Amino acid sequence: MVEEGLQEGAFFPNFWTKQQVDHWLDVFITMRLAIKIELNFDEKNKQFWFSLDQIWDHYFSDRQAFKETALLLGLFGIVVRAEGVQELFSDFEWERDTWVVMDPRPIDLSDHPLLKLKSFNKLSSYQCLFGLVLNQVTLIDEITMDRLLQICHKSHIKVATPVDLLNEKSKINPEKKLILSRLTDLSYIFPIDSHQRINRIFDPIRQKLIINNFAKVGVDYLDELTWDKLKAVYRAPGIGINKQKLIAERILAEISFLMNPDDQEDKKKEFPLTNLFDPAKDKALLKAFDNLGITSLDQITSDSLSKVFKSCHLTSKKMEYVERQLKYFNEERNNSLDLLSPVFLPLLPFSDKLFSYNEGFEISTSNYLARLSSLGATKKNPRIINLAQLGSSFSFRKKKKISDEQLMKLKNIIAKYLPQKFDGLTDELLANTWILLNHLVPGSLDSCLAGFLKDLDERSHIIFTERLMSSKPATLEALGQKWHTTRERVRQIEQKLKRQFIEWWEQSRLTLKFLMETNGEQIELEQYVRPEFSLLINNTILKHNLKLQRLWFTSSDFLDYLESLIDENLKDGFIHDYRDFTEVFDKKHLKLKESTINRLLKRLNYQRSSDETQVIPLKPGNQHGVVKLYCQAFKIEEIKSDQSTYKSINAWSKENLGSPVFSSYHLFQVMLTNRPCFIPIGKGKYKFFEKDNYDLVPFWRAKSLLEEHFSNGYPFVRDVWLYEQLKNDLPSQMTSDEFYQVFQRLFPKEFVYSLGRNNDIFAAGTTPLSIGEQMVTFLKAQTKPTRIKELKQRFGWANYTVQQEVGKNPAIVIDSPNIFWIDLKLAKKLYGAELTKYLNRELAKKPILFTKSVYQFYQDNCAVQVDLTRINSKKALLSFIKYLQLDLDVIGFDFIMRKKSIPNLKRETSELWSNYFSELGENKITLYELKKAILEAGMSERNWNLNYSNYLKKSDLIYVAKDCFVNKNKIIRNSLIDRAVQVRLNELFENRDFVALRSLSGLDFRGLPRIEYSWTPELFAVFAQDFGYRLLVWKNGLFRIPCPVLILPDSDYHSLEELLAAKIKFWVKDSPVEYILYRRAAKAGLVPKRLNRAKQKFPAEFLARHNLKVKDGLISILNQGHQ
Structure with a gap:
């Protein structure tokens, strides 16, 4: 219920400014709910408020949004008064395991950090909200504590940290707020150094009960402690008030130490006596030390200890206990001080992946080991767990120090080979890091690599041993067959394992370790590691690191x-x-x-x-031996079979060996051709063949492939096909020619090889065939046409090779995408004479025949034998006609004519179609009639749709009515018509230097004599051109529409481009705006009309050619003085 006399509404804290309130409303109400809040001000209480009526609509339309708004109001301390529904605006409740510390002191919120955050879009961001909220000091999950404190400092906001509050004993009630109101994940707040073990905070011997009770509730590390677990420890048997106070002090001290890393050293130097002696049991002992002014363990000397023993009258057993405790303290203190020594993160294992370098590269040894231990527990990575176990036993005092000589060598190696990260390394930092690295990565490189392989599963181990660690690696195919998978899948697994190995190597810092072992000098790997590990390093690390390739071989x-x-x-x-x-x-x-x-x-x-x-x-011993010496002397890998090489070898042989090696150039050529130690690699070049230089496994596999191929009935195969099957297993620089030559030398008797330029392989006992003979043999055996791409797949014949053979042999026909063979001899015998008689008869009637009509005749009279001859398409018939050698020209696939007929007509398909268009226009013809006649003649529908407009332009047809055309040469003319047209032309050009055909209309033709056809601009232009007027159209692709223009016979313009440029330079004086000039040119008929203003532009190349420039939509003339 709302108290009587109080206004209902949402009331902001009275210390919020108008600017803060407006910003809050914009971020959390207006932007989220899309409503504008009308703000009121309460003069009495000096606070802003708004009526709840403005948000009630969302209670019914969007219940979730209303609920979020209600929670936001409570979160920011905005008081809601609502009669009858107050429970809808209950106080905001923090969720379990959040860190909330009450700060009773006033906080200046004049520049509230939360009001500047733009990331609050969903309620889920507020449910684990850590940040400044009115009088609460908290942290937000998107901002670290350091960042939050920086924001507060810049905004002059006074913030009390949890440790500051807890250390103020006047504000802590040990019973109600013993440590924190809620204690949660400290690793979240202190992300690097908070993973501290409980047994390092408490004495493992004297406070073993406390450690055991923490372990029982599942707390081994400080950052695992929560409020509920802490209360369970307090309720455990044997934990009284004194132990509770001890627990509170130690945890608070550790938190304080973690939150103030700058004071680490000072904190560690304070060693109170109560760290070793129990105030309840050792009161006399502590009082004796106090009488001598000793309050810290590090103040105790042998003299002071002797005085304490005498004054307390201790037994020998008690004195032994005190000495043992002091000795234990001394060792622990020295070790802890040593562990504060700094180390260099980039040189330590796994630091790149697991540590942030934002705070610098240096870190204390203890912090590094603690973080490593934390990550070993949380990430469950076996390698990190192993490192953490090794780190737990580390002590500088137990390890051999690095000598000055070793330190200097290490500094030189890092400066020379790893300079990018390690400038400014001190001797102490480098020495500490090196000692720690050798402890964490012990043993030789051999043992490290063996340990890595030991952790692999069976399949990974096989890939490493048989592929990456073998001088004769197993093929991907062999492993794929073994595991019943594909070659590609094995390759993917291998690449993944390579990346894992390289990552492990780099994270373990083995490069630095190996550089130290080898003095950073160039070495032969086999002298330091086993041969198989040498291959492994070469196949992975060296291929990944170019710098190391210059060191290790x-x-x-x-x-x-x-x-x-x-x-x-x-x-x-x-x-x-x-x-x-x-x-x-x-x-x-x-x-x-x-x-x-x-x-x-x-x-x-x-x-x-x-x-x-x-x-x-x-001693060379023979001619090819001398040639080999010559090649080595001049570092030549390839030999040319020419006169200059022959003379050069003879000259060198005479000078160095006493006599020339060859008596003639012919013998030199014979040696290169006949000696199997030389491989021809194309273009008159040869290369030495040495069997030991090749991995023979792919060639043996090629032999198996060929035997299987021939056993399936294939009589031959091309080297390219065989090469493609094995390409990935061959050296990248090996060509198919070299592969063929090597294969021929390895298996000279198992197969038959082609004698010519073609690198073909045939089954044993067969006769070599040319490519054309091979193609005919294959196609002849097929009952149906074969796809062209199948020839490449089966025999390795490229498309250009197939085209070459088709050009040579008319019996091979391509009817895309198929290829087939036709029996020309049988066809000539069956119906060659009849077809020849038909062609001669028809060509005597007209000079040009359509292939469609010829093929129709063939189908009607000759195709009864089609199954025997296989001539079942127009292209096959044309190939047969060419074979008959009848002195005919076959133009494309559409026309046949005699070679010497119509000499002025180009033998091109487009010219012949345009000529036929002209023929059809002897009388007026519509576009529909024209299309029908053309399609009947044999043109395809697709060809018509794509090209009929071009054929019309090339033909003599002109437009004389709607969709009607006529051959311009067939128009009947007389002197009366000519005189009338001449007069009209003079009238049109009286005040003009050009006339665009597009601008002509029926009014311009009124008064002209009636003729057989209607007057059109195109017809008028025909008459004008006969009188000497010139017709200009757009060319060079500047505009797709030709825009024809008539100019005077004596005009200075030679093209429409020159005419337009001259007009622009004249019109630009009136207005330089480009789109206005374009519209003017379009209106004059010089350019196509365009409705879209953005497209009303002249082509850039046209402007550049005529010294015109466009800038900001304005056209200017360049080099006006020259103009």
């Missing part, structure tokens, strides 16, 4: 690197001092094994002399 890559260090003059194939080679490696501080040096010399075509003081070249 596999055996073959290492030889490449060593070879690159050797001077070019030591690779010339002559005898050299052995020390010349070793000096190169000594300068790089490389200690090479004997076997490595021998492998390098062999690669360079050298060997050591018997006394091992010199290196001598290996």
Whole structure:
């Protein structure tokens, strides 16, 4: 009930300003409910209010919105008075597990932070609201405490933090508000360092009962503590008032420590005596220390301890207890002080993924280990759990310190290879971090990698061992067949595992660890890790990190690197001092094994002399050996079969080996052609074939594919088809030509190979065929037409190859999308004579035949044998006519004519159709009649719709009435008509230099003599052109509508473009606005009319060609002086 005499409504706190009230109403009422609130002011109470009548409608129309509004009013302390329905506006109730601290002191809300937040759109944001609300200090889930305190500081708002309030003992009732009104997730408030273990807050020995009671309610960490769990601990047996006070003090101290990280060091230096001694049991001992002025454990010395023992008359057992406690305290204090030492996050495991760098890269060791322990418990990541377990046993005093030499080496490595993050690292920071890293990632690189593989499932382990760690990796197909899945699925799994491995490697900081082990120098991986791990690193880490590719090598890559260090003059194939080679490696501080040096010399075509003081070249032994030495000397991978290469090889051989190797150019060519050690790779080039340089697994698979292919009845296959099947398993630089040549050398007797330029493979025991013969063989065996794309799928024939063979052989016909073979010889025998007689007879009557009529004759008289000849389409018939060689031209698929008839007529389909249009117009013809005649002649409906307007333009037809046309050359004329037209032209051009046909109307033709047809602008233009007047139309695609214009015979304009440009430059003096000029030109008939103002523009290329410029819709003339 509302008290009598009080007004009903919603009343804002009297310290809210008008600006704050208006802003609140805009954000929470107007924007949400789309209603405008009329505000009132109570002079007596000095507060703003509004009537509830303005929001009652939403109680009936949108109950949820009304409920949210009611809660918002209570949330912000806005008092609602409503008679009879007061329960609808009950006080706002905080939900369970929210942090609310009452602050009795007044808070200045002149600049309320919440009123500036724009993110409040739904009630769900308010249900866990943490922020400043009138006299309550809370936190909001979208804003961290630090950010909130910054907002309050800038707004001059006095805020008491929870710890400030709790430490003011006058305001804390130990029984009612022992620690907090509600205590919840501290990890939310302190997101980095609050995950503190309970057994680190309390003494594990003396306060074991307290720790056990916390464990019973499920609290191992401080941030797991809630108000209900805390009350359960207080009610536990053995927890009296003193222990409750102790719990409160320790938790408050820990919270204070976490909230004031700047005071960490000072806090840790305070060690009260009660940390070790019980005030109830050790009163005499504490009093003795107090008499000596000792209040802190770190003030105790051996002399003061001796005095305390004498004054208290302690037993030997009690003295041992005190000494043991002090020793334990000393160790814990030293260790805790050490754990405050800073470490560098970017160098520690998993720091990139699990830690925020917003506060900087440095963090105390204790905070890092605590956070790691927290994440191990919350994220359930086995790797992080393992790190947390290792971290729990870490102590700087138990670890070997890093030496100055090691520290300098580490600094050099980081400065050289990892400079982007690590400028300004101090020696202490680097040393601490390195000691901690080695503790968390112990053992050699071999053991780390073995541990990673040990955690993999069976399928992942197989992919690593058989694909990434094998010198002869299993194919994706083989693994797919083994697991009954596709090759692509295996590839996806492999890529995913690669990414996981690289991520694990980087998070574990193994790059830095390995750099330290190898001194940051170039190395051969196999000298530091097992060969299979060397392959794994090469296939993953090195391909991902370009910088490391210059440092770490596999055996073959290492030889490449060593070879690159050797001077070019030591690779010339002559005898050299052995020390010349070793000096190169000594300068790089490389200690090479004997076997490595021998492998390098062999690669360079050298060997050591018997006394091992010199290196001598290996003897070439034959012609191709000399060519190989020549290629190595000049670093040539490909040899050209030309005169210049021949002369160059002979000259080099004579100079270095004493005599030329070839006696003639012909022998040089024969050697390249006949020697199987040379592979022709196209364009007269050859390449050395060395079996060891190729992975033979794909070639053996190709052999199996071919055998299966031929067993299915296929007589041949193209190399491209076979190459495409294996492309993903072959080196990216290998072409289909090289693949074919290598395959031919590996399996010379298992298959038959083509002798010409085509790289075709045939089944054993068959005769090689050309592509055309192969195509005919295949198509001839088919009973139905074959799709062209099927030829590519089956035989690897590209579309251009098919087109070439069709052009050569008229028996192969393409009728898209199909291709088929026709029996030309049988067709000629059956009805060749009859068809020839028909063609000669019809061409004698008229010079041009339509193929439609010819095909109709064929169907009526010859098609009885179609199943035998397979000529069942117009295109097949045209191919047969070409085969008959009757001195005829077949134009496209529509016309047939004699080669020498009508010489002036172009042999093009468009020209012939336009010519036929003209023929049909000898008498007046309608558009419907024209279309009907054209379609009957053989034109397709689609061709008519697309091109009939173009054919009309090219023809001699002119428009003489609605949808009626006539050939302009068939118009009957006389002198009376000519004179009348001449007079009318003079009248039209009396004050004009052009006349647009679009501007002509019936009035312009009134008075002209009557003729056979109606006067039209097009007909009038025909007469005008006969009198010398010129007709201009738009060309070059500037406008799609031609806009024909007549000009005088002696006019200076040569195109409609020049005419329009001249008019624009003249009209621009009256108005430079582009759309106005365009409308003027359209009205004159020079350009098409456009209703849309945005499109009333001239083409940019037209303006540029005529020195016109448009800016802000205005046209100006450039280079006016020149004009």
